[in-house]
Amino acid sequence: MRQRDKTRAGAEIKQPLDVMAFGAHPDDVELLVGGTLAKLAKQGYRTGAVDLTRGELGTRGTEEIRAKESAAASEILKLSVRENLGIPDGHIEKSQDHILRVIRVLRQYRPRLIMIPHWEERHCDHVHTSELVAEAAFYAGLKKIETGQESFRPFRVLYYVGRMGFRPSFIVDVSETFDTKMKAVRAHQSQFHRGQEEAKAGEAQTFISSVYALEVFETMAKYYGAMIGAKYGEPYLMREAVELADPVAFFREFPDGRLPHLFPTP
Numbered sequence: 001m002r003q004r005d006k007t008r009a010g011a012e013i014k015q016p017l018d019v020m021a022f023g024a025h026p027d028d029v030e031l032l033v034g035g036t037l038a039k040l041a042k043q044g045y046r047t048g049a050v051d052l053t054r055g056e057l058g059t060r061g062t063e064e065i066r067a068k069e070s071a072a073a074s075e076i077l078k079l080s081v082r083e084n085l086g087i088p089d090g091h092i093e094k095s096q097d098h099i100l101r102v103i104r105v106l107r108q109y110r111p112r113l114i115m116i117p118h119w120e121e122r123h124c125d126h127v128h129t130s131e132l133v134a135e136a137a138f139y140a141g142l143k144k145i146e147t148g149q150e151s152f153r154p155f156r157v158l159y160y161v162g163r164m165g166f167r168p169s170f171i172v173d174v175s176e177t178f179d180t181k182m183k184a185v186r187a188h189q190s191q192f193h194r195g196q197e198e199a200k201a202g203e204a205q206t207f208i209s210s211v212y213a214l215e216v217f218e219t220m221a222k223y224y225g226a227m228i229g230a231k232y233g234e235p236y237l238m239r240e241a242v243e244l245a246d247p248v249a250f251f252r253e254f255p256d257g258r259l260p261h262l263f264p265t266p
């Protein structure tokens with residue numbers, strides 16, 4: 001990655017990305033924002049994903065297997081870009097080296113929006129990813145931090161939900177791309193339950209390899225979908241307030257009569 005950065009440094013960016021999602025491990029982005037990425041790609045936007053580590057501390061799979069699985073999942077989600085920063089799994093510290101790796105990838109692809117884990121999470125690697133990328137996104141805009149590339153700061157940072165839940169700023173209806181998302185998740189074959197075949201192989205069990213794990217993620221998508229009257233939803237939180245030029249147009253009814261949000265009224 002660092003070698004490739006050097007050769008690409010300063011290279012002209014023909015078309016910046018619209019969205020770039022960051023995950024700590026190679027299957028995080030699929031699980032937590034896969035429906036949104038698939039939907040945006042379908043709408044013609046340029047999407048990308050960056051995994052900070054190769055997930056080498058994971059109980060199952062190897063670096064090589066996981067890299068192949070990521071490539072297959074990226075195809076399914078129709079990502080324009082998938083990068084791995086090669087930060088050691090379990091050591092996502094906010095070091096100068098790690099901040100620079102994130103700055104380089106941001107300046108290279110210039111995404112308008114970035115998606116990162118919420119700062120409150122069960123897995124320490126996700127918490128550290130949230131802090132590291134948020135900080136790097138700010139510093140990427142400072143000219144005097146030199147990487148041989150033009151400075152750049154993403155327009156907005158969107159936090160995605162993990163296991164702790166939150167009250168979102170907005171929810172994306174992913175009903176139409178939920179199947180695509182789950183297909184991309186299952187491309188990470190070493191991580192998820194594979195029935196009989198797995199029992200024969202006698203593989204170690206983890207939370208996400210259990211029969212129930214995929215049901216948990218589906219239930220979460222249904223839970224957030226229910227808040228907007230959709231079958232499946234993926235929630236996002238922003239630290240800033242959202243400016244609306246035209247609230248009347250924004251809060252219009254959908255053509256099918258649904259309202260954009262269905263929070264219960266007192």
Ligand SMILES: [Zn+2]
Pocket residue numbers: 024025028123125126
């Ligand atoms: Zn993870």
